[in-house]
Amino acid sequence: MDTATCQSGSGSGETIALVGATGSGKSVLTGLIPRLYDVTEGRIEVDGTDIRELTLPALRATVATAFEDPTLFSLSVRENLTLGRPGATEDEIAEAIDVAQAHFVHDLPFGLDTRIGEQGMSLSGGQRQRLSLARAVLTQPKVLVLDDTLSALDVHTEALVEEALRRVLHSVTGLVVAHRASTVLLADRVALLDNGTITHVGTHSQLLASVPRYRYLLAADDELDDGAEADPTWCTDDERRCAREDSEIAESSERASRDDDFGSLHSPAREARR
Numbered sequence: 616m617d618t619a620t621c622q623s624g625s626g627s628g629e630t631i632a633l634v635g636a637t638g639s640g641k642s643v644l645t646g647l648i649p650r651l652y653d654v655t656e657g658r659i660e661v662d663g664t665d666i667r668e669l670t671l672p673a674l675r676a677t678v679a680t681a682f683e684d685p686t687l688f689s690l691s692v693r694e695n696l697t698l699g700r701p702g703a704t705e706d707e708i709a710e711a712i713d714v715a716q717a718h719f720v721h722d723l724p725f726g727l728d729t730r731i732g733e734q735g736m737s738l739s740g741g742q743r744q745r746l747s748l749a750r751a752v753l754t755q756p757k758v759l760v761l762d763d764t765l766s767a768l769d770v771h772t773e774a775l776v777e778e779a780l781r782r783v784l785h786s787v788t789g790l791v792v793a794h795r796a797s798t799v800l801l802a803d804r805v806a807l808l809d810n811g812t813i814t815h816v817g818t819h820s821q822l823l824a825s826v827p828r829y830r831y832l833l834a835a836d837d838e839l840d841d842g843a844e845a846d847p848t849w850c851t852d853d854e855r856r857c858a859r860e861d862s863e864i865a866e867s868s869e870r871a872s873r874d875d876d877f878g879s880l881h882s883p884a885r886e887a888r889r
């Protein structure tokens with residue numbers, strides 16, 4: 616790696632989607648930013664400062680992360696949510712819950728005061744992911760790093776979260792690991808990772824048009840999208856009737872020829888020709 620810079624503070628940051636096959640290094644790369652791992656060469660800068668020069672509290676206030684398999688602590692929901700921002704107001708907490716579609720917390724026995732991991736409160740994977748996303752959003756970071764954070768959500772909830780995230784990402788620098796076109800579309804640009812190396816950077820449509828490997832990785836989604844966007848072939852009732860009659864004629868002549876073939880296998884004439 617050379618130098619990776621995150622500029623923030625101008626009011627609108629760029630969001631980069633990281634796309635790559637499983638094991639290509641997406642999580643390792645995203646883990647470098649909150650310094651779960653340190654770079655062995657090159658540097659990562661936020662607003663011109665090497666992240667290794669920031670104190671841990673300063674780094675945590677600058678970079679918020681939400682991972683696929685998030686860590687929640689045996690604390691109340693509120694304490695878990697405000698770990699990155701202890702002074703958050705009720706309105707800010709409510710907004711973060713809204714962005715992450717984590718409204719289920721209000722149905723817990725003691726609402727936001729329910730202790731996670733106790734009182735029989737073991738949350739589902741998708742609930743944990745949404746809490747961790749709300750926590751990251753509540754931090755109001757300069758850099759938001761999301762590694763497969765929506766993977767456990769059903770497509771409808773995912774779409775709601777993405778819609779809200781779009782607003783949040785508008786004002787931060789974002790790094791979003793994406794497996795689906797809908798998540799990629801949250802980003803301004805896409806970096807394609809292959810075996811630990813960023814091989815291409817471009818917009819979604821540029822990569823789709825010019826990089827077969829990128830097309831391949833998002834292929835299942837494209838097929839769905841193509842299907843959803845396919846122009847229906849409209850025809851009048853008469854055309855439909857003609858088409859049905861044509862297909863019936865074709866079917867019956869095919870049946871006749873099949874019968875004929877079958878019959879001819881046993882026909883004396885055919886036997887005689889052999």
Ligand SMILES: Nc1ncnc2c1ncn2[C@@H]1O[C@H](COP(=O)(O)OP(=O)(O)OP(=O)(O)O)[C@@H](O)[C@H]1O
Pocket residue numbers: 635636637638639640641642643644
């Ligand atoms: N802590 C670690 N120590 C050593 N190797 C690791 C570590 N974490 C990941 N790797 C290896 O680094 C490579 C990239 O892993 P990484 O988790 O970044 O993949 P990924 O692109 O996030 O994949 P996925 O889409 O499955 O999450 C893999 O070969 C993996 O085995």
Ligand SMILES: [Mg+2]
Pocket residue numbers: 641642643762763
């Ligand atoms: Mg990963």
